[in-house]
Amino acid sequence: MISTYLSYNLVARDMKAAMNLTAQQSQVSREAAYFKDNIGNIKSAEEFVDDYRLYSYAMKAHGLEEMTYAKAFMLKVLESDLSDSNSYANKLTDKRYREFAAAFQFSSNSVSVMSESQMDEAIGLYEGHFKSLDDEIAEDSAYYKAMLTSVGSVDAFLSNARLYDYMLDTYGFDADTVDKSYLRALLTSDTSDPASFYNTEIVANRDAASATIDGNNPILTAIATRQNVVGERDYIVQLQTAISDAQTRIADAQAAMSDPGADTAALQIEIDDQTATMHLRYADFVEMSLYAMQEDKAAMIAAGEGDSAAALALDDKITAWTADFDARWAIVTSIQNIANLTATMNEPGADVVALQAEIDGECAAIVASQDSLVATDADVSDAIAAKDAEIASYDGTLPPPGEETAALRAELYAAASKASSYIGSTDKFVTLVEAYNFNPDGTVPAEGFQTEEQLAKTTERYIFSQERTTKTGALLNDQYFRDKINTFTTVDELMADARIVEILKDAFNLSTSLSVVSSTLANAMTTPSTDADLEDPNNYLVRFHSGRDYYDDLVALSRAFNFKEDGTLDEGVLPLDTSKLDMVSSRYFSGYDDQYEEDDALAIKRLKLDLTALSSSGSNIDDLFQSTGAYNFVLKAVGLDGEAVPQRIMRKVLTSDLQDPKSFVYSLKDDRYVQFAKLFNFDSEGNFAAPRVAQDEATIQDLAKDYIVQKSRFLEGDEAKRVKKEAEDEARYYTDAVSDLSNVGELLANRRVLDFAITAKGMNPRNFSDEMLKRAFSSDLDDPRSFANEYGDYRLAELVASFNFGPDGNVSRNGAGGVSTRSTVETMNMFLRQTIEEEQGFENEGVRLALYFERMAPTITSAYDILSDTALYAFFKTTFQMPSEISGMDVDKQAALVEKYLNLEDLADPEKLSKLVQRFTAMNDLQTNDSASLANVLFGNGSGGVSSETLLTLSQLRLR
Structure with a gap:
């Protein structure tokens, strides 16, 4: 059983x-x-x-x-x-x-903000917008090429809106912020003239910025390196203190053993506990030292000294200290085993002789392990001294650790960051100057304002500057892939080319799988993948990706390439055979737009979700402007740029009377605005939905209540009042802060708010890093494989769901x-x-009770919660073998009995809660199995009765 x-x-x-x-x-x-x-x-x-x-x-x-x-x-x-x-x-x-x-x-x-037919029309227009994008690119590029020799001056070029916009889009300039006169000065600069505008305004400042970075980075590196050493030194000091404290406690306990009336059993427990602590801290020190030794060995090998006498001596030391580490953990394990066996000896029916034999064996194991111990107190002291010496080596180079160094670091880092930012922001100016050939006087050379090579690069950049890759872009990518792929000699060279990596992802349908990263591709291409290879459960592809929806595509990628397991190629072998090259090309053209199709599907889904949210009574046009899922979708569908069209204009458009030819929307003389207005239903006041909130009021109230309960449960008297007041103050802060949130970024930036919500859900904020929370709040809760849904605790997904953030991260509306x-x-x-x-x-009703108790434990705040719940009370009575007659006692006496046997605070400790449930399950089996079955298990060969798992559970319990 x-x-x-x-x-x-x-x-x-x-x-x-x-x-x-x-x-x-x-x-x-x-x-x-x-x-x-x-x-x-x-x-x-x-x-x-x-x-x-x-x-x-x-x-x-x-x-x-x-x-x-x-x-x-x-x-x-x-x-x-x-x-x-x-x-x-x-x-x-x-x-x-x-x-x-x-x-x-x-x-x-x-x-109804948008009817079904209006929504269908909006989706049709949206899809049509992208279908025509390739034609628009071709038309714009053809015009640009045609004007190459037709433009007579830089001023004529800049005054031609179509050419000017083409240039801005290609090289990443914002038409609303760029200074046209500044661009003119750059375009007419002679790069060979040191006094030119480009050289004095851009190159000189970039050189100065590079000098700042080159000068500051070594100092910043030194500061960081020393700080790491300080941290390591402080950690070793903590270990030394812990070891010394444990040694002192051991000595004191050993001395007290001979005192008259000494509680030798308790003293022995203290000795065992402190011995275990001492070895654990020593193990920490040894482990840290081993890391340093391995780094030293790696440095020797890199320097060609791997076979030197010093390297061989280091190998011997690594071996000895590794044995020390293993021995100390073995000693700790034996001490724990002895404690468990000793406790079991006190249980009724225990086989004392057999248990004592096991204890003797563990004692012998401890003695044997001690022979492998090599690390000493002197080693710890020497390590501290070495770290102090390393720290002191920076004296004269850096100010002392502390505020002065922190100020220096901040100053240097700010300067380096500013310089780096300047270089990054001016890269496009450098690219722009290199792309055009206007004369210093603004005239155009006879061959045009660009050479053929410059023109080709410009048109290609323009194609790839669009919001998605078109068929034309795909053709360029395919040609690049064909020209480049067989020039690589290792998989590392291939993976260093980001464009090739993206092409491969598209070709093998891997661009939509969030779990597939560059290293996944590299590992796949170097993993054997014949049918026989895939029978091996330890094969990389099988072990880590079998069963995933992209598994077959990853196998296809692996089979396409000829790289060996070490990432190299055999002599004369190319990465891709000719037939495989054509196959990859074909797959690319089939899959390059899969991501866009998924994005469009998601965009349509967001549209529908936003429309559902915006259909509530009380909302208005302002809410629509903030709801990018719907607003920008429809803007894009009709061909309008939301960043270029002021909302004040769109407000008038949406509130226009479409039946009145004299209304504002018709005065714009642009059918796109009329089309946009027709896709929505607004009255003249523009009202249609409720205000946007990150969380609805009911959710905020529930979380506030749960937070106060979590913080004040089990407390009494003045402490309970104090903690409850603090929790209430925190709840007020949470309420105010959440009400001010406008997007998920603001939420993620406020750890105080997040910790409050996590605590209210009964989880520990320390278990969630900022990155984990970022991934959680980026999860699509409709996707069962999203981070929030796959996280081990389902309450995380519930927490994410309690916030009303739309797909764009902004607050949405239910x-x-x-x-x-x-x-x-x-x-x-x-x-x-x-x-x-x-x-x-x-x-097994016992399993149901155990699961129920585990689920309800976070909600229990007093003994009366247990008494008022039949199932919880049954769990308690079984766990502590209470007779059913206690239910007839006075309620307060029953509560006192619960508090006597069960420390309610233990329910907040996962380990103690687990032990409590473990105890219940053991007691439940004893209670529900008859004595004959028990005898079969204990003394016979029967298969019924109490199982070996139950007996093991019982042996691990310390019944109070």
Whole structure:
């Protein structure tokens, strides 16, 4: 029989995987899809309870399945005003009803900003815009070439709007900010004349900037290097202090062992604990030293001294210190094993003789391991001295570590950054000057203002300056690939060419896979990939990419190239055979626009999402201007540039009366504006939706409440009051800060706000780096493979869903009457958890209780929470073997009993919570298995009864 703990652990150790597996069940999948697809269409509580599939799904998810029949009752709950403490839902003692009502708030005030037919027309225009882009590029380039010798002067060139715009687009200038006279001075500069405008204004300043960088960087490097050494020195000092402290405690405990009445057992535990601590800190020191040794060895090898006497001696030292590291961890492991075996000896029925034999074996292992110890206190002191000497070596070169150095670093870094920024910002001026041949007097040479080579480079740059690669661009890329690919001799040379890498990604359908990076391609091209090779589970392609949607394409890439596993080629072998070259070319033309097709699909999806958000009552034209998913999509669809057209103009366009030929939109004499206005439905005041907020009020209130609970749970008296007040102050800050957010960038820049939300969700902010949060908030929650959805804790996706950021990162709007994304995601996750617990309960009710307790533990704030929940109380009574009769005791006495046996603060500690659940599972198996089955396991060959996993679990518990 499988033990309760094993069954529980199979699920709990990777709850996200269990949820994903459950979500794939046909019934669960169908109901989830139905819920996700239809919940947004519900606009009232009546509609909700009338749709039994949606309603019953939500009821089960929120643990209210037994009340599904009570529609009238639940309707009153759903229609409660949650801001009113006396409302029906708020007055119910079971908080699940209020949480259910909070998740499903409805309103019937919806409007239609854009009809289905208007949306279809906008999408058609959008797609047509990109289909005609290649023709527009060809036409513009043909005109530019035709004017090569027709323009008589630089002034004529700059005054020709079409030529001028072509140049600006090609070389990356902004027409709104660039100074035309400045460009004229550059275009007419003689680069061979030191006194020319270009040489005095651009080259001289770039040279000065380069000198600043060259002068500052060595000092900045030295500062950083010394700071690293200081950090290493301080770390070793900390280790030395910890080792010395442990040695002192060991000596004190050993001396106290001979004192009259000494508690030798407790003293031995102290000795063992401090011995383990000492070896762990020594292991840290040895590990750090080994890293340094390996670096020294690598330097010797690079210098050609790998076989020198010094290198061989270093090898011997590395071997000895590696053995020291392993030995210290072996000692620590043996000490832990002895502690566990000693605890087991005190349990009823323990085989003392066998356990003592195991303890003796561990003791012998410790003695044996001590022979491999080589690192000493003197080594630690020498390491500190060496670091101090290295730090001192910078004296005279750098100011002392501290404020003076920090100020110097800031000054040098600011200067170097400014210089680097200047060089970067003027690169385009250098490129521009090199691209044109106007005479210093502004006239044009007989052959034109550009040579054939310059013209070719300019037109190619123009083609690739567009927002996406067109067919013409693809042809240029293909020719570049054919000319370049077989000039490489190693895979590293190939990977250094970013253009080639992008072409390969497009050719092998890898550009849309976020998990495929350049190193993925390099590894694939150097991995054997015959059918026989792919039978090997350790093959790179199989081990890391098998089962992914791009696996076959990655294998095709691998098979196309001739690189060996070391990234080189055999003599006379090219990277690509002729037949494979044609195959890659064909694949490229089939796949170069796949990313754009995906982008268009996403853009259309964003349009629809934004329109849903903008269809709520109370919003207006200003909200549309901020909603780029819809506004810019339609601007682009009709051929308008949102950056070039002022919103004040678009406001008048959108509020024009299209039935009045004298209205503002017709006065512009441009059909694009009329077309834009026709795609939206506004009244003369321009009102149509609600204001934009990063989080709705209900979500903010819920998070604030949960944060206060998380911070003040288990506290009492004055401390509880103080912490609660601090939490309330923090909640007020959060409310104000979130209300001011306008985009996800501002949220990510405010760690205080993020930490508040993470804490409120019951997670530890320290587990989430800034980069992790950036990836989470960049995730597409509709994509099951996105970072937020694949993260091990499903609460991260719920946190992301609680914010109303659109695909562009700006605050979006939820449609009136609809359920929020947060509620949808949370409900679907809750349904999966309920389903998992229910299914596990069919096989073993103990597993269901364990999973339920683990889920509810973060919400428990007092013993009364346990007493008021039958399942939680059952868990407690089983864990601590409490008789069922205690339920008849006075409630306060029961609460005291809970607090006596269960330290509620342990519920906030994942490790202690895990041990508590482990104890429950062991006690549950003992309680549910009969004595005959137990005897079979303990003394016979039977397969029933308490499993070996249970016995192992019991052996690891220290029952209080």
